[in-house]
Amino acid sequence: MIIMKSEATQEEIENVVKEIEKYGLRADVSQGTYRTVIGLVGDESKVPFSRFAILPGVKEAMMVETPYKLISREYAKLSGEESQHRVVKVGDIEIGGSEPVFIAGPCAVESKAQLFKIAEGVKMAGAHILRGGIFKPRTSVHSFQGLGAGGQEEAEEALRWLQEAGNKFQMPVITEIRGEGQVDLVAGYVDVIQIGARNMYDQDLLTKVARKGKPILYKRHFGAGIEEFLSFAEYMVAEENRDIILCERGILPLGKGRSYTRYTLDLAAVPAIQKETYLPVIVDPSHATGRRDLVFDLSCAGIAVGASGLIIEVHYNPVEALVDGQQMITPDELKDVISTCRRVHKAIGPRRNDN
Amino acid sequence: MIIMKSEATQEEIENVVKEIEKYGLRADVSQGTYRTVIGLVGDESKVPFSRFAILPGVKEAMMVETPYKLISREYAKLSGEESQHRVVKVGDIEIGGSEPVFIAGPCAVESKAQLFKIAEGVKMAGAHILRGGIFKPRTSVHSFQGLGAGGQEEAEEALRWLQEAGNKFQMPVITEIRGEGQVDLVAGYVDVIQIGARNMYDQDLLTKVARKGKPILYKRHFGAGIEEFLSFAEYMVAEENRDIILCERGILPLGKGRSYTRYTLDLAAVPAIQKETYLPVIVDPSHATGRRDLVFDLSCAGIAVGASGLIIEVHYNPVEALVDGQQMITPDELKDVISTCRRVHKAIGPRRNDN
């Protein structure tokens, strides 16, 4: 839609119409009391809107259509395709199905013993999928970067442990990749590939990961609006991989003074996204709050708001963890979280009408 | 605490020590490898920290103590005072007690008939307290400003309706004041006075309202951090009114593109605040999302995260509402919200250890 300035001349209006027609669309001119508004009839995605914004007499140019058509429920309906919520299958586990799914494990894999001990703990607590970080994105170059930083061999050994732990405790496994160099390697060992918040905008990485054909856990960047998040998810679906699990993990905190949580968990984004796309959405209360004493409360709230699952960091002794100990809970605490979340899920009952 | 620059001289360090001692505090000098850090021993609130920040050789000056001592649970414990969660009583209703409290009603009172019809509806749905806006804060001077804008007489009539509706349906009533000129008038008619988000920083208003001695519903500004929110709540408690109900109602949305919710509801703030202060916290899902189709989900999440109650906008026919129709639910929908929230509350069980 093009909004003209109130003082736009007839000639300027006609010029905009001509420009629109150049792209094979039809212009619908609506002369108002104060100004003229010109609608675009046809496929808006063919039009570079920024060009229209600087044509003489134009005040504003904006897209009316959704920029994420491939994952939009509205467009899916139009084309007669799948428009209900999609269920992403990871082995026997269904993400986006009728029951919430719990992904848990250590922030960083530190040793085989540590991983196996935690894997056993989270399995006993009721978790479905095992997480374990091998390539850690860190703010400081001087911090521990995960075992994967030790080189190809160490990375592969850690990946093997993860796979073995998954086999032993019968849980599919997930790890985060941080750069394009890790995609091939990681895809050989895990069931789900995680793309972290800091890599959300990495379109080359998205494309490369999507082509592996495995389910992807895709986290929202802490500075990304929902529209942007979904537009970038579209890069993966454009590679014909629809097994995308979206994850809300908190956006930048706002306001002066001490920050009481690491990020602001945007729980309203969960149902808002569910109304836009058929992809399932889960919540990460650990990174969002950065506080182990808030994980229980935010887990319950995440399930209550309608998330299809949670991803939670767990360590048998958080004080000993090399990374992010302050946000990890113990397997016992996880057990309490999972059982309470299940009760909350039941209390709410099946989600009302699907949009 | 004062952090010195690494190149600070001995003389500069001694000067800072002298300055600290001027305020009757003791300085604790700690000589590190790279720099010197000077702790302040004594009552930090007597010291204007900004002065220290510009003394020669100083890199950073910051307060270690909490700026909201009067409402802090930690300080309450120290002084042997009430440190558990406070229960604010409004008639028979207990906010911060064992059961969640539901406040509901129209965004704006439009007529006696409209108010009574909605009051009856929310009472039947299970609400405890009746809300109704008479003085509406609006972004545009050209929008409907509430019946209170019609002058003293019209305002008083609307307040009387509110009082009558409360009596008839046996619910205490609450309305928002927007300026100092309304305090005396409003205090004569309502059981709880609301200070809205936009007035959060209005310290003269806070003081004036607090002196009325009535319970106050105090909303966080959409640009305020938690520390700031609690520091301003302190203005009311300084007037010896401890019947303050804090309310999270959403902060500014972040990120480019369409905003899918009006604000970002910061649910993690609820338990984070509860750990800092003994005052009860409730949640407003209506203003936070600005979408009637999200109120159910965020209400459930609010109760799940541990809020002591909800404040929800209700209209029997949202399309007809003069203000904010897009975020109002019907009495029938409210009934569903309340009964589900009660089940969620039960599912979670009594809150674990208090801090």
Place this chain on the structure above:
Amino acid sequence: MIIMKSEATQEEIENVVKEIEKYGLRADVSQGTYRTVIGLVGDESKVPFSRFAILPGVKEAMMVETPYKLISREYAKLSGEESQHRVVKVGDIEIGGSEPVFIAGPCAVESKAQLFKIAEGVKMAGAHILRGGIFKPRTSVHSFQGLGAGGQEEAEEALRWLQEAGNKFQMPVITEIRGEGQVDLVAGYVDVIQIGARNMYDQDLLTKVARKGKPILYKRHFGAGIEEFLSFAEYMVAEENRDIILCERGILPLGKGRSYTRYTLDLAAVPAIQKETYLPVIVDPSHATGRRDLVFDLSCAGIAVGASGLIIEVHYNPVEALVDGQQMITPDELKDVISTCRRVHKAIGPRRNDN
């Protein structure tokens, strides 16, 4: 403009049209490939947009017109009124004229001697208007609140000093009011009334101050977008006071970790606002940065970006100041700021075409 869902029925479209016509506007229906868009022809401000957002079949409802018509240059042009930049006159001083105006003085008036000494200093440095805070908005109830907090008499005495200092050094004076209770008193003593950032949304206060008929310095709230800022300025112009000086003073800082400036000075807002409204805009580098070592740089940038002036906090000995010493510069430093800013102003030359 109303954007319909792609699956909207003909009946739903017709219903929207009927609703639009109820308000005396004409509906312009544009049937696109994917969806129907309905334009509103007539005075959009008569229409409560929120109602349309929840009519069946509606996806989005949004205003095309500017919500701040009274101060809009575009509307002024339409109605043949003043559309060029307005010059606000304060005595002989012209704000928005051909030369930048410098407002300077202490953050808080502490004593007559302190005020007079600073007044003399800023006059010598080249300042045009004297500022001095008497009612200080403070985050903590435990901090110094300005001499005005001492009661009516002390407030009046401080206001008299300000008036006397203005007379003695031949500068108009300005002070901030913080609540409605101070408006009458302050208006009797000062030439310009300041409404601070925290009171930006206080529509009752805006109305009350505007009616005094004096020039108003109106600061943008640190969480306010430009549209909101201008919409609230409209409250004052609706009282027929057009002597409004807008002031950019920084918005909330973003991002994790230490904040290197107190707020983020949004200098692009200056020309952006100037293109929207005829009101003059000035910049406050002192509160924006909260750092005396950045005031020079941001002052130069403020003038370079096209501001009509600056408001700067000055103290002969910042370390001694009771409030905000860390952001005050000395009269000597002010002299350097003013002379450099004048050179910068000249270097840029007269501003190019007005819109």
Place this chain on the structure above:
Amino acid sequence: MIIMKSEATQEEIENVVKEIEKYGLRADVSQGTYRTVIGLVGDESKVPFSRFAILPGVKEAMMVETPYKLISREYAKLSGEESQHRVVKVGDIEIGGSEPVFIAGPCAVESKAQLFKIAEGVKMAGAHILRGGIFKPRTSVHSFQGLGAGGQEEAEEALRWLQEAGNKFQMPVITEIRGEGQVDLVAGYVDVIQIGARNMYDQDLLTKVARKGKPILYKRHFGAGIEEFLSFAEYMVAEENRDIILCERGILPLGKGRSYTRYTLDLAAVPAIQKETYLPVIVDPSHATGRRDLVFDLSCAGIAVGASGLIIEVHYNPVEALVDGQQMITPDELKDVISTCRRVHKAIGPRRNDN
């Protein structure tokens, strides 16, 4: 520094001390009136602070030292190294020297003819370095992604054009890389490698680019605080590449309603960063504002605030540009920008004392 809870026991304090000593640091215990604060004496970067935050009795654990030691001016002074502003040399051009440097060219290279025509234009206007985008990061997968998206051959051809244009018009050239797969290719053709805002957090990419040994233009992410920006720059310097040019290009806009600029240009960040690090800082007014009618004003402000240069998008006919036409200026307009900026630079004079 570790701040203990007021109710911490002696045992808890001793436990923290022991933990600190485990890492080879010394603990400095300072017993205050309300609480105990424990300083860490030694190399803080060896300590995982998050562990301390969850030790029993601990209220807060925070780093006192700067996390970006390699690029810090304060640490450089300590170690007797270069601490003055660093001059990055690109051929004969000096970035961070006594004169501002202007980088200009098209947002996206579209054809050889387009590139050469613009190259000639910016050279005549006074630009020093030629920019041209070949791999474009775009929000929508459905938008034009730059010629580089056409595959290796097309990418290489476009890079050759860029090199040729640089040779012909005697300007070093710069282009943005978007993923690890482009690093080797691009490094063979350009003089400066750009890492864009969206890749700021991509530590694998940073490391890979840094190892090429070429100067790097490194843009701040729109959600990154200064501390984070500098901490990630440290990843490149850790690879012993100190030819890093930092670039401020705007952070997320804040506030409700229409956004009048694409991002918020944080000009105070320029001098704030200059006081922290010796690396030069430039400004990008094109992406920050997204409006060609604001580029002149923000360019002047960028130079006035002390930036070492500007990077500006230029097209001979912005309406025809395939990408971001709305923010490009013409070569003639660039000439005006450059000559005015030079006058502004002169008006301010040599920057005062370094720190």
